[in-house]
Amino acid sequence: MRKDKSLIQAPRWWLLPGTALILLDLLCLASALWLPLPHQVELLAHGLILLCSLALLVMLGSSWRQLQADQLRLREGLAVLDEGLALFDPEDRLILANPAFGRLDDERQVRWRRGTPFETILRELMAAEPVREAKGREEQWLRERLLRHHQPGEPWVMQLANQRWIRVLERRCADGSLVYLRSDVSELILSQQARAQADEQARLAQTRLHEAIEAMPxxxxxxxxxxxxxxxxxxxxxxxxxxxxxxxxxxxxxxxxxxxxxxxxxxxxxxxxxxxxxxxxxxxxxxxxxxxxxxxxxxxxxxxxxxxxxxxxxxxxxxxxxxxxxQALQDSEARLQAVISTAGVAIITADSTGLIRSANPAAERLFGLAETELLAHDLRQLVDELDRPRLVEQLHQLGEAGGAQSLALELCARHRSGQALTLHLSLAKVLGGGTATLVCVLTDLTERKRFELELRHANEQLLRLSTTDALTELANRRLLMQRLDEEWRRALRSGEPLSLLLVDVDYFKLYNDHYGHQAGDSCLRRVADVLRLSVNRSTDLVARYGGEEFVLLLAATDLQGAQEVAERCQQQLKAAALEHALSPLGPHVTLSIGLACGRPLPEASAGQWLASADLALYQAKAQGRNRTVSMPMH
CATH class of the missing domain: 3.30.450.20 (PAS domain)
Structure with missing residues (x-):
């Protein structure tokens, strides 16, 4: 776009009357020179007129220079304004604009020629400074903006796409021309938003303070x-x-x-x-x-x-x-000794060195010793030699610690008769009268420990029975589904691949019909042994899925590794040479394997691995059995 030197043009028509008057006087003076001497007076008059005209011309020239100076000061005043100012004629064409009006950013500015239509200027401004509310609806917004321009009203603010806020003010003059004022109010808007945010934070803080006060106990x-x-x-x-x-x-x-x-x-x-x-x-x-x-x-x-x-x-x-x-504690202090003497647990008091000072009847029954015999011992002598260092260490820590302290540990001891005891020892240091007293409460855990051991063995047996297939002694379907879900979630977190092999004994119904169900069960046990020997890692799981179907769950195994395991299964079974006289595939038992492998995705589920492996197994059977078909997971 061409840049004019100035959009402010001074009118020059007022020079015409002075110039015309001078020309007329010169004409009169020239004509007077041809007149005879009686007309000298007229000549003098014309000379005076000429002098007056010259004086008028000098005055007009001075006024012109003053006007030029005023225009210069006006341009300079408009140039230093931070606000963009433009004046449009009644036909919506630009009359004048200061530099700030066309400033697009910190590096360049645009100045339009006199007579540029407002719509052209608006489109160029939108191209340089997109309006946030016009995004995706530029033409519709432009029409709305032009309608507002032709019917100017109150000032309004628009947000540009670069987080700037512009205040627009348009006013019509009496002659129909329009004054357009653009000013950057980003700092004001941001300060208002910051103040509103601060007010909201203060309100929330006050609300939280009131809520906290109300929530106090x-x-x-x-x-x-x-x-x-x-x-x-x-x-x-x-x-x-x-x-x-x-x-x-x-x-x-x-x-x-x-x-x-x-x-x-x-x-x-x-x-x-x-x-x-x-x-x-x-x-x-x-x-x-x-x-x-x-x-x-x-x-x-x-x-x-x-x-x-x-x-x-x-x-x-x-x-x-x-x-x-x-108050209740104070009332109960008088009954404390009676309670201790009738307590069902052994209670022993000792000094800070561990020397026994008192023992209740339950302690006498626990160790088979009279109170007088217990008073000749210290706490260390009541436990087995293997546990004495632990007790000594705890007593030392209890003695070194300041204030009242307590500890609990489990120790082995013996009854006077030699019977082994398992005791729970609760030891507390009580301060009173300037001395420390150790209060020891001993609970006999012997029977409970025996019961816990029996219960643990029973639970282990029950767990083994509930997660093991009775025929093949492989993991059953319940354990398989549990481990599949665990490994799928672990692979989902780590991003490692997960592989699953669904194995089916080919033509097993013909095997049962020919050899009988007992032989069929023996065949399944042999196949289970083959599959168990085909995996190398303790983390791999071999499970009986149902009937003659088995599953190999291979964690952190890619497609190549899973195919190698499937190949070992086929080779191991071939080496076992299990006879199958009615098999259309040959004289020995064979396997069809469906393989699913991939990395778990959050939108998938663990069950999809079984479904994909089942589909791959179906394809292996459809392709003639005695083969492995892979189904990658995506």
Whole structure:
């Protein structure tokens, strides 16, 4: 596009009157020179007129220079504007435009010739700065934009494809011309979006704060600098149901306490309510330790502290059950010795070195020793020699650890009669009176261990029976499906190939009909042995699928490896030379094998491997049997 030197053109028609006047005066002066002397006065007049005209021409030239200077300043003023400004005539043709109007990016700018139609400019702007909302509907958007241009209204904002936002303002003048103002408001829009996002994050943070306060297992209260309630959670209202309706923002703490005192809900203040209230207000927020308060029949621990801004935070934890438990523990201390003496488990106490200090009757029965005999031993002497180093190490760690500690371990010991015992030892260090006491609880696990061993053997036998085919002692169909699912998922994670061979004994019904079912069972066992010997890895699985069908599941095996296994199966069976007089394929038993191999895909399933192998087996039979047909998985 050709660039004009200036789109601002100054009108020059006002020079014509001055020029015409000068020419007329020169004509009059020339004619006066031919006149006789009586006409000298007229000549003088024409000279004066000429001088005036020359003066007028000088003035007009000065005005022209001033106008040129004004135009230059106007162009410079428009050039420094960041906003794009353009003026169109009533026919929608460009009159003038500043450089910012045609600026497309940071490297180049376009300036249009005077008279360029608005639609042409709009198309070029769209080509350089695509509008986000026009993507895929450019022509329709262009028509809508032209309609808005011909009927200008309020300013509007459009988003460009390069994440820029442009504010457009169009106004019609009285003579029908149009002023078009384009300004980049990306920073404003982005700042507004950032502010909206920050406001939303602040709202979410406040919501989460309120939710967290409401979810607290303790009562929460917040008071302002004048000790007026700002907020509290529902748990606090539940702790003080009689005051729930009064716990509203703005309520004064002193007023709430006075109402509780008047209702007699604070037993500690009865008879000295005024003094109690004064002391309570004095200590409020200044106690380093939580306050234990009884309100009605409920006990609570109150934590109060001031925030840096002068607000007071209170957290009330209901400890009624804890207080009742402590009271119950205190009541039970008197009965503790009776419980120990009648306990069914052995309880022994010892000093920090392990020397036994006391033993209950259950301990005497466990070891077959009287209490006086046990007092002459230490804990190490009660266990077998092989387990003594473990006990010594644990006792050492327990002695080195600070504070009350405990441990548990399983040890072997012996009864006085020599009977082997399996014991569970729970050892705790209790601090009291400046000394450490070891409390040892011993549970006899001998019978349970024997039962567990028998149960484990039974479970192993049951598991073997539930996952093993009774005839061939191969994995049964249940174990096959479980392992297939496991290997398929493992291969799906690792991306390794998975192979599956579905094996069928050719013409096995004729074999049964000719040799009998007992011979058929013996044949299946021989085939199972052949298949078992054809795999080399412990991770490979050979299973009986049903009837005369078998499955070889080969994890992390590609097509070539699976074909090698299938070839070994055929060769091993050929070497076994199992007689089959009625087989159309020859005098010996043969196999048809369907092979499925590939890498699992998330949209597939483990069952598809069996289905593909079955289809490959069907093709092997259709092609004459005694062969292997591969079916790749995709």
């Amino acid at each position: 303790a009562g929460f209260e917040l008071w302002d600098a004048e000790d007026r309630l700002v907020m509290c959670n529902q748990r606090l209202r539940e702790q003080y149901p009689e005051m729930a309706d009064l716990l509203r923002p703005g309520a004064r703490f002193a007023d709430l306490v006075e109402q509780s005192l008047a209702a007699g809900r604070i037993p500690a203040a009865r008879g000295q309510e005024a003094q109690w209230l004064q002391e309570r207000l004095r200590q409020r927020g200044h106690s380093a330790q939580p306050l234990l308060q009884l309100y009605g029949e409920r006990w609570s621990h109150l934590h109060e502290c001031f925030t840096p801004s002068g607000y007071l935070v209170g957290v009330r934890l209901d400890v009624t059950e804890l207080i009742h438990t402590q």
